[in-house]
Amino acid sequence: MITESESHYHNLENLSVFELLQGINREDQKVALAVEKAIPSIEAFVKALIPRMQAGGRLFYIGAGTSGRLGIVDASECPPTYGVPHGMVIGIIAGGDSAIRKAVEFAEDDEEQAWKDLMRHSITEKDTVVGIAASGRTPYVIGGIQAARAKGCLTAGITCNPGSGLAQAAEHAIEVVVGPEFVTGSTRMKAGTAQKLVLNMISTSVMIGLGRVKGNKMVDMQLSNLKLVDRGTRMIMAELGIAESEAAELLQAHGSVRKAVDFYKNAHP
Known part of the structure; x- marks a missing residue:
């Protein structure tokens, strides 16, 4: 022991x-x-x-x-x-x-x-x-x-x-x-x-x-506080090369980084 x-x-x-x-x-x-x-x-x-x-x-x-x-x-x-x-x-x-x-x-x-x-x-x-x-x-x-x-x-x-x-x-x-x-x-x-x-x-x-990480990012994280909302916004900005305001709107509309990025890419093939 x-x-x-x-x-x-x-x-x-x-x-x-x-x-x-x-x-x-x-x-x-x-x-x-x-x-x-x-x-x-x-x-x-x-x-x-x-x-x-x-x-x-x-x-x-x-x-x-x-x-x-x-x-x-x-x-x-x-x-x-x-x-x-x-x-x-x-x-x-x-x-x-x-x-x-x-x-x-x-x-x-x-x-x-x-x-x-x-x-x-x-x-x-x-x-x-x-x-x-x-x-x-x-x-x-x-x-x-x-x-x-x-x-x-x-x-x-x-x-x-x-x-x-x-x-x-x-x-x-x-x-x-x-x-x-x-x-x-x-x-x-x-x-x-x-x-x-x-x-x-x-x-x-x-x-x-299980595919819950993309690159090195937690793209499916729950947006349960302002820190995580800010993190998610910055992740979308970096992935898509868009302005903070647009990234924030996407995140709010779709509820996760993954869904927001997928929607944007489908809308802008």
């Missing part, structure tokens, strides 16, 4: 604030390198995931505590960023939505509950389930992955311990071994950062594969 192993730093209460920050930062620098080593595993999973989602399958994240919250964050950001429907990417946390803000005691220890939670979404064999657990031994996550795999779902496990129960249960094991935490066992730190990076890689590459 590397995630539970002793910190390389001792007597933290006697360190200065600068020494604390320096130590945390020194440990954080190891995370991206650990993720890099897992790229082949992430690649294999994403290549299997994209065609399933192209065929209408959904992506589920399941986790407990920090891991569950990270899955919910990634899922919740897909609709505004890429304009996909709510319900295409779904995050589920042990203990239910109340556990997003406040820990629910022993919720992660029920190995049958994750599948019950997934069943509330009428999960089918077309769907994909990613289990997220820093330790790789969380019963809620392992039980959910085992049940999903038995159902015929594509499964993956993101963990920070090698050879864990989650890795054995999932079809695709994504193991990002970041080493001991700065505060012993506090996996919301390096392990959480590693999980967030991996989730970013999965969802971003999948959305690009």
Whole structure:
């Protein structure tokens, strides 16, 4: 259990604030390198995931505590960023939505509950389930992955311990071994950062594969605030070489950068 192993730093209460920050930062620098080593595993999973989602399958994240919250964050950001429907990417946390803000005691220890939670979404064999657990031994996550795999779902496990129960249960094991935490066992730190990076890689590459990015632009983003409206306007100006006022009118009329650009190009062949 590397995630539970002793910190390389001792007597933290006697360190200065600068020494604390320096130590945390020194440990954080190891995370991206650990993720890099897992790229082949992430690649294999994403290549299997994209065609399933192209065929209408959904992506589920399941986790407990920090891991569950990270899955919910990634899922919740897909609709505004890429304009996909709510319900295409779904995050589920042990203990239910109340556990997003406040820990629910022993919720992660029920190995049958994750599948019950997934069943509330009428999960089918077309769907994909990613289990997220820093330790790789969380019963809620392992039980959910085992049940999903038995159902015929594509499964993956993101963990920070090698050879864990989650890795054995999932079809695709994504193991990002970041080493001991700065505060012993506090996996919301390096392990959480590693999980967030991996989730970013999965969802971003999948959305690009689904055609939700053009060039390097989020052409289907939801225009939910003035900053995004301004960004969309500038994207249209750059793509079409038109004035800001005309770009803004197009964006307002059509509701997305993609639709505005397509309309203009069809009208001006």
